[in-house]
Amino acid sequence: MIARLRRLLASLLIASIAGLGLPLPAHAGIVSTGAALASAERDRIAVVLERADVRAQLEAYGVRAANVNARVAALTDCPPAATASSARCC
Numbered sequence: 001m002i003a004r005l006r007r008l009l010a011s012l013l014i015a016s017i018a019g020l021g022l023p024l025p026a027h028a029g030i031v032s033t034g035a036a037l038a039s040a041e042r043d044r045i046a047v048v049l050e051r052a053d054v055r056a057q058l059e060a061y062g063v064r065a066a067n068v069n070a071r072v073a074a075l076t077d078c079p080p081a082a083t084a085s086s087a088r089c090c
Contacts, residue, residue, distance in 0.1 A: 038075075038076075042072060042073075042075060045072055045075075046069070046072055049068055049069075049072065
């Protein structure tokens, strides 16, 4: 019984060590500076829009929070830069 267990463990150990030498697939891409900045600016806009006073003002205008979040997520790379730069003063 112990000999079978040792043989099984040895087989598993050999298989796992042999598998360590296999290369794992890596999927990496180059992220442009503009795309990284747009993502950061989108996050900055989202933080401003999550504030209670901003949310209250948007609701006073009749804008639902779900619509705002969807529109911010749908922005392309150029509008977040302009919107975030105007939101820095807040």
